[in-house]
Amino acid sequence: MRNKILLEMKNIYKTFGTVKALQDVQFKLAEGEVHALMGENGAGKSTLIKVLTGVYSKDEGEVILDGKAVAIHSPQDAQKVGISTVYQEITLCPNLSVAENMYIGRGSGVGQNWKKMNSDAKKILESLDIPAKPSQQLGSCSIAVQQMVAIARAVDMDCKVLILDEPTSSLDEQEVEKLFKLMRDLKSRGVGIIFVTHFLEQVYEVCDMITVLRDGKFVGEYEIADLPRIKLVSTMLGKDLDDLSDIKVDSATYDGNDKDDKRIEAFSLVSDAGIQPFDFYIKKGEVNGFTGLLGSGRSECVRAIYGADRVLGGNVKVNGQDAKISKPINAMKKGIAYLPEDRKIDGIVGDLSVRDNIVLALQVLKGFFKPISKAEAYKFADEYIKLLEIKTASADTPIKSLSGGNQQKCILARWLLTNPEYLILDEPTRGIDVGTKVEIQKLVLKLAGEGMSITFISSETDEMLRTCSRLIVMRDRKVVGELSGDDLTQGKIMETIAGGEGKDE
Amino acid sequence: MSKTSVNTNESFFKKMIHSQIFIPIAALLLLTLFNLIWDPSFFKINIGPDASGNQVLSGYIITILDNASELVILAIGMTLVTAASGGQDISVGAAIAIAGSVILRVLCGSDSRSTELQAPIIVAFIIACVVAMLFGAFNGVLVAYFKIQPMVATLILFTAGRSIAAWINNNELPIVTDVSLSYYGNFIPGIPIPTPVFIAIICVIIIMLVLKFTTLGLYTQSVGINEKSSRLNGLNPELIKLLTFVILGLCVAVAGLIKVGRFSTINYSVIAKDIEMDAILAVALGGNALGGGKFNMMASVLGAYVIQYLTTTLYKLKVSSDALSAYKAIVVILLVVLSAPIVREKLAKLGKKLKKKEA
Numbered sequence: 001m002r003n004k005i006l007l008e009m010k011n012i013y014k015t016f017g018t019v020k021a022l023q024d025v026q027f028k029l030a031e032g033e034v035h036a037l038m039g040e041n042g043a044g045k046s047t048l049i050k051v052l053t054g055v056y057s058k059d060e061g062e063v064i065l066d067g068k069a070v071a072i073h074s075p076q077d078a079q080k081v082g083i084s085t086v087y088q089e090i091t092l093c094p095n096l097s098v099a100e101n102m103y104i105g106r107g108s109g110v111g112q113n114w115k116k117m118n119s120d121a122k123k124i125l126e127s128l129d130i131p132a133k134p135s136q137q138l139g140s141c142s143i144a145v146q147q148m149v150a151i152a153r154a155v156d157m158d159c160k161v162l163i164l165d166e167p168t169s170s171l172d173e174q175e176v177e178k179l180f181k182l183m184r185d186l187k188s189r190g191v192g193i194i195f196v197t198h199f200l201e202q203v204y205e206v207c208d209m210i211t212v213l214r215d216g217k218f219v220g221e222y223e224i225a226d227l228p229r230i231k232l233v234s235t236m237l238g239k240d241l242d243d244l245s246d247i248k249v250d251s252a253t254y255d256g257n258d259k260d261d262k263r264i265e266a267f268s269l270v271s272d273a274g275i276q277p278f279d280f281y282i283k284k285g286e287v288n289g290f291t292g293l294l295g296s297g298r299s300e301c302v303r304a305i306y307g308a309d310r311v312l313g314g315n316v317k318v319n320g321q322d323a324k325i326s327k328p329i330n331a332m333k334k335g336i337a338y339l340p341e342d343r344k345i346d347g348i349v350g351d352l353s354v355r356d357n358i359v360l361a362l363q364v365l366k367g368f369f370k371p372i373s374k375a376e377a378y379k380f381a382d383e384y385i386k387l388l389e390i391k392t393a394s395a396d397t398p399i400k401s402l403s404g405g406n407q408q409k410c411i412l413a414r415w416l417l418t419n420p421e422y423l424i425l426d427e428p429t430r431g432i433d434v435g436t437k438v439e440i441q442k443l444v445l446k447l448a449g450e451g452m453s454i455t456f457i458s459s460e461t462d463e464m465l466r467t468c469s470r471l472i473v474m475r476d477r478k479v480v481g482e483l484s485g486d487d488l489t490q491g492k493i494m495e496t497i498a499g500g501e502g503k504d505e
Numbered sequence: 506m507s508k509t510s511v512n513t514n515e516s517f518f519k520k521m522i523h524s525q526i527f528i529p530i531a532a533l534l535l536l537t538l539f540n541l542i543w544d545p546s547f548f549k550i551n552i553g554p555d556a557s558g559n560q561v562l563s564g565y566i567i568t569i570l571d572n573a574s575e576l577v578i579l580a581i582g583m584t585l586v587t588a589a590s591g592g593q594d595i596s597v598g599a600a601i602a603i604a605g606s607v608i609l610r611v612l613c614g615s616d617s618r619s620t621e622l623q624a625p626i627i628v629a630f631i632i633a634c635v636v637a638m639l640f641g642a643f644n645g646v647l648v649a650y651f652k653i654q655p656m657v658a659t660l661i662l663f664t665a666g667r668s669i670a671a672w673i674n675n676n677e678l679p680i681v682t683d684v685s686l687s688y689y690g691n692f693i694p695g696i697p698i699p700t701p702v703f704i705a706i707i708c709v710i711i712i713m714l715v716l717k718f719t720t721l722g723l724y725t726q727s728v729g730i731n732e733k734s735s736r737l738n739g740l741n742p743e744l745i746k747l748l749t750f751v752i753l754g755l756c757v758a759v760a761g762l763i764k765v766g767r768f769s770t771i772n773y774s775v776i777a778k779d780i781e782m783d784a785i786l787a788v789a790l791g792g793n794a795l796g797g798g799k800f801n802m803m804a805s806v807l808g809a810y811v812i813q814y815l816t817t818t819l820y821k822l823k824v825s826s827d828a829l830s831a832y833k834a835i836v837v838i839l840l841v842v843l844s845a846p847i848v849r850e851k852l853a854k855l856g857k858k859l860k861k862k863e864a
Contacts, residue, residue: 308737327736328738328739329740332738340734340737345731345734346734348731348734349727351726352730352799356727360727360738364720368720368721369718371717371719371723414738
């Protein structure tokens with residue numbers, strides 16, 4: 001039986017210019033309930049959350065909290081009535097301390113008892129098992145810890161409604177487990193939790209109810225038991241999805257017996273990002289991947305190959321010839337493309353249009369005195385908007401107003417446009433809905449079939465298994481193994497990641 | 506767009522209001538309207554002989570176009586610096602003193618009262634360009650490679666510039682008696698329009714061509730918006746920032762030539778005084794974000810003309826020169842507040858409501 005309804009959103013409408021972001025959307029949340037808000041990219045999840053938290057003002061509709069209609073015009077209003085949010089991307093201040101971040105903007109009045117603040121923060125951090133000191137600068141913590149501090153902040157505000165917008169996308173499994181424990185804890189205290197995520201497993205692990213949105217419209221509200229996974233996916237997409245496993249194993253693009261057609265080779269490469277020297281190679285048409293826990297050095301390895309971090313030693317061969325790659329532009333000229341892990345910081349150029357963002361890399365390759373004409377740029381942009389089904393009002397829309405997944409597609413388009421020989425994809429599917437995920441995986445395999453070499457990094461092992469024919473396993477910033485062929489199983493990967501420490505020493 | 510031909514008018518109007526260039530244009534129109542009502546003779550243009558007997562145009566409008574020239578040229582460079590570095594160069598006034606001093610030094614040689622030019626003006630100008638670009642590069646290196654905030658970095662030259670300018674000429678005040686230098690600041694015989702107007706227009710045309718035929722615009726904006734991602738896309742953010750400061754240096758040299766051309770001499774402590782603030786204002790009035798990123802060059806240029814228009818209008822109203830800054834500040838506050846996105850959003854909403862009521 002469902003508890004008392006805590007929050008109700010009725011007939012919410014919101015438009016941006018000509019785009020109808022929300023149309024007649026309903027949402028109900030009961031006390032002590034974990035409610036998943038699901039939908040594809042651009043389905044309106046984030047918009048609905050932002051309407052609820054007062055970031056956007058709604059055009060029409062009603063928000064009822066505890067039986068009373070409330071008007072929320074700003075995030076402060078939301079906080080006051082007991083609605084707290086933890087966003088997908090960190091929204092704290094990296095140059096303040098952990099404790100300051102937890103208490104900033106919450107004090108009433110001018111004074112601040114710093115000592116008490118630090119000791120309070122310490123208590124909370126300890127009770128939640130978060131490995132951070134109150135006086136530590138937030139920016140010096142890993143992204144995962146920053147995320148958890150954000151949650152700790154929300155938790156500490158005695159909220160009635162806690163919104164978690166993709167909180168787990170930068171957490172590793174243990175951290176996710178910790179977060180879930182925390183969520184169950186809060187649940188038992190009667191807090192209603194709205195959980196936005198793309199990880200289906202997680203939905204089924206912690207949630208009680210699911211509300212599905214599609215194209216800005218309310219599709220339905222379901223109890224978790226009534227909606228098996230495959231049904232959920234098809235509800236989100238609005239069509240029956242050809243089974244996810246379908247795309248598997250056309251991936252035999254690389255059979256391991258090729259001649260030594262190595263596209264990229266690296267020997268004892270090391271960068272200033274703190275990884276141990278590593279060797280690496282990839283063949284033509286091969287899809288390989290780096291796997292390991294978050295922070296194990298997967299991203300740092302590919303960044304070293306691309307010249308994104310400062311390379312301290314080792315050498316790289318491209319197509320058998322020595323190549324000096326010390327800056328990204330060197331790598332780009334050798335036909336290497338890199339889709340970075342952190343799309344907001346390293347990927348998009350926020351205020352620029354979708355069009356400019358898509359042609360940027362190609363433009364840089366062409367050079368300063370050969371600008372791509374406007375007509376050409378539109379042609380390229382429209383082509384990729386269509387090809388990758390990027391949801392945008394037009395090619396002139398600033399990229400920052402797109403949803404996360406669509407931003408990611410723009411960055412992917414940017415690199416595909418340069419027609420690279422070697423494409424590095426670092427977490428290309430993070431924060432992206434199931435349908436698009438499958439599309440991207442298919443695209444990867446198709447490109448590999450056409451001879452492109454691709455390195456694929458993902459936190460989701462099954463995704464890696466589906467696409468990669470060879471996996472390089474990392475632990476503690478060191479390459480600890482390589483798996484291919486029959487060894488490519490979930491179990492074997494876990495085993496290698498966990499590793500026998502004794503052997504190494 | 507043409508599909509919705511029914512409400513083209515409305516959407517054109519809407520686009521107007523939302524476009525960045527709207528504020529400087531609206532300000533120009535408002536000032537024009539004000540002057541029309543107050544005293545239409547403001548717009549009268551006379552032709553008559555000047556001091557040296559040329560037939561030249563005179564009138565407030567000509568004064569505005571003439572006096573705005575240095576500001577327009579500086580606004581070009583300032584816009585680029587702002588876009589790429591997210592900060593402003595406050596040393597341009599001092600740098601103009603240096604450039605002007607260099608020009609006079611080269612023209613006069615060692616004798617500050619020499620009766621003939623010791624070198625062609627073009628040579629003096631080119632040397633001034635090199636010097637000003639070097640000082641620009643100095644600022645640029647501090648900002649780009651040493652990561653010092655632009656305002657702080659340029660504070661150094663702001664403080665030292667006028668002393669350096671005086672030192673270049675051993676603290677003397679050289680006077681050029683040859684009239685050909687005054688052509689650059691006043692009139693060329695036979696041409697009734699002041700030369701600085703042409704120089705400014707030429708500079709605007711050049712920058713427009715540069716923006717069209719190179720990727721300077723995309724690169725500076727990209728670096729200004731997201732430096733990290735720009736680097737990963739193969740750009741060299743440091744070099745691009747440095748480049749914008751060097752371009753500003755070039756603008757400074759051109760402005761310096763006009764300034765010394767006007768008087769054929771120099772006063773180190775007064776020349777181009779406070780012009781850096783007007784140049785920054787021009788960028789702001791153009792609706793460009795002073796925090797860097799996207800820019801609209803035409804809007805900055807118009808912004809520069811608006812500021813001069815305002816100054817001249819106030820002079821015309823016989824505001825004493827001491828009080829001028831205060832009046833200017835009031836108008837500027839108004840314009841800047843009006844152009845702030847938050848205010849425009851509110852206004853747009855208000856407009857919608859009014860429309861609804863009418864319907």
